[in-house]
Amino acid sequence: MPFALFLLGVAVFAQGTSEFMLSGLVPDIARDLGVSVPAAGALTSAFAVGMVVGAPLMAALARRWSRRGALLGFLGVFLAVHVVGAVTGSFAVLVVTRVVGALANAGFLAVALVTAVALAEPEAKGRATSTLLGGVTLACVVGVPAGALIGQLWGWRAAFWAVTLVSLPAVAAVARSVPGGSGDSERPALRGELRALRSSRLRLTLLLGALVNGATFCTFTYLAPLVTTVTGLADGWVPVVLALFGAGSFVGVGVGGRFADRRPGAVLVGGGGVLCLGWGALALGAGTPALTLGLVFVQGALSFGVGSTLISQALYAAPGAPTLSGGFATAAFNVGAALGPWLGGTAIGTGLGYRSPVWVSAGLVAMSLVVAGMAGMAGGRAGLRNRGVDGSRTGASLSA
Template sequence: MPLAVYVLGLGIFTQGTSEFMLSGLLPDIAADLGVSIPDAGLLISAFALGMVIGAPLLAVATLRLPRRAALVGLQVVFVAAHAVGALAPGYGLLFATRVIGALAYAGFWAVAIATAVTLVPASAKSRAVAVVAGGLTLATIVGVPAGTVLSQYASWRAAFWAVAAATLISAICTLLALPADRGARGARSVRAELRGMARPALWLSYAITAFTFGAVIVTFSYLASLLTDVTGIRDAWVPVLLALFGAGGLLGLVVGGRTAHAAPLATLGWGLAALAVISALLAMAAHTAIVVVALVFALGVAGYVTNPALQSRVFTLAPAAPTLVGATNTAAFNVGNTLAPLLGGLSIDAGLGYASVAWVGASLAVVGLAGVLWAARLERARSFVPVIQNS
């Protein structure tokens, strides 16, 4: 695997830490800025919304730029947004920096995935995607707990400064490690990319992405509360179990990266089936600590084993749109990231308790599995047509 692919994963790690670390910073931010915790929580929604909008928007805006220049430029914007956010005297400015940072991060995701698949042969594309996406999993294992500890012992602003500094270092690495473009990217046009995306199977794949990631994130979003309020695990152990989830996710990425190229739909099917079963078991066994600990790890494995197939399959479906197709997939991930926790919140508000979010996750996984079965049927139909024509 080329060094440049790992450097792209480093960029996702540094920026992805910011995507998830706010869950541990909300009390400090709320107290410092004089807002309620629910209002502070809107900063998370602002980031997710910026990702949904920013991925396709920034992919189009940077389409005619050399990839290395686009990646470094987006990282610089991300660094500037976090520096301003760390200095923000009030909630409004911090909210704005979260949106701007998310737009830059979404653009980086889109261009990074499109770049990674061009740096390796066809047989290694899924593994390259797994390496880049692994940066986000590493962020949940290392970056998010580190940001929480830094906030507890210094301040939430120190965590923002740390993310800015780490992203600046990754931008320098990107500049040094990525090869200069040879002009192929500049020859592309928005119209050509849009034509390449006009495939129903591609949009079905985006729906599968949204449901799959939603099934994972709805349980993860409320996992800390489930562990403390339902399972009865002490607060001090919550970061450890969140890291255990991330470790399971890393294992899932490794396995999925090796199976996604040869059997993408099978990887998605088995992964979603496992995700549905594990989520249901978590809902039913939420009061039993030893079972919950094992299921948290298994949830990470099942949740992320599908990621390489979700990321790489869209490039197979629409090879004529290498930038916009990945950007829209990033937006689909964040549609799931935005809407699924809202469904979980509705379940909790209805008085069903924190364990009910796992049932929501199981239901979303079943819908995603139905989408995979539909995609498999479409694929069989396409392979059958030439046989009929040639007979």
């Protein structure tokens, strides 16, 4: 993989830290700003909503600029809103900064995904995607636990300042490593790229990505109260638990990247089935510390292994949208990131307890397996009626 991909991962690390670190800061934010824990958890959903809206919108806007210029512009906005978030005393303003920061993050990630694929070999989209997403998993391993620890020592605002400082070298890395050419001569018309959404394979992949990522964020957002109130661990264990999830995700992305280009069906079907069972096991065994710690690692690996494979499959499914395919994938996955915490918070708010988000996660993954199975059967029937129709290839690629 080109070294520039690893430098792009530095910027993704900073942004991933910001996106995920709220999992360890939700109780502190709720107390400081006088809101409920589910309301503070909704900050994750607000960020995800900004990612959903911003990914295709910012990717389309970025077509006017060079890739390096777009990436630097998005990073600048991201840095500025974190300064505002660190000093505000208003929960409403904090929500706004999360949405604006998400718009910038969405634009950056959409352009970065396309840039990573352009820098890699044509048949190595999965490896390129996993390399870039290594920054996200590193954020889970290092950035999120560090943010939680900083929050416990000096308050949640200090964690926002830390993200600002980490973003500064990311700006320098992008400026030095990303080519400045725009590649306009290689870009099809915007209308042509939007027509890529008509692909049944792409729509199915995006739906599955939204469901799997929704399951991931549903539990991840409420891991801190789960391990302190249900598992019975002290607050000092929260960074450890988050680090375990992040370490698992790092392993999952690495392993998934090795097979995403060659055996995506095996990763999605086999990994998805075990992922569903794992969420159920965590919901049942959350009262046992050793079991909880082990399952947090396993679920992190499975969630990101399956999720990163779905992202690469979305890029493969949209060859006619070389500049917007990253936006499509980013938007779909953040539909899940918005839906998951909202469903988990709703379950908690109705009095079902902190185990309930884990059960919701199991249900979302089960739904994705049902949808994939139905699509595979429909694709098989279409292939029998008309051999060579694109729908039959779609079913095979996702369920083989």
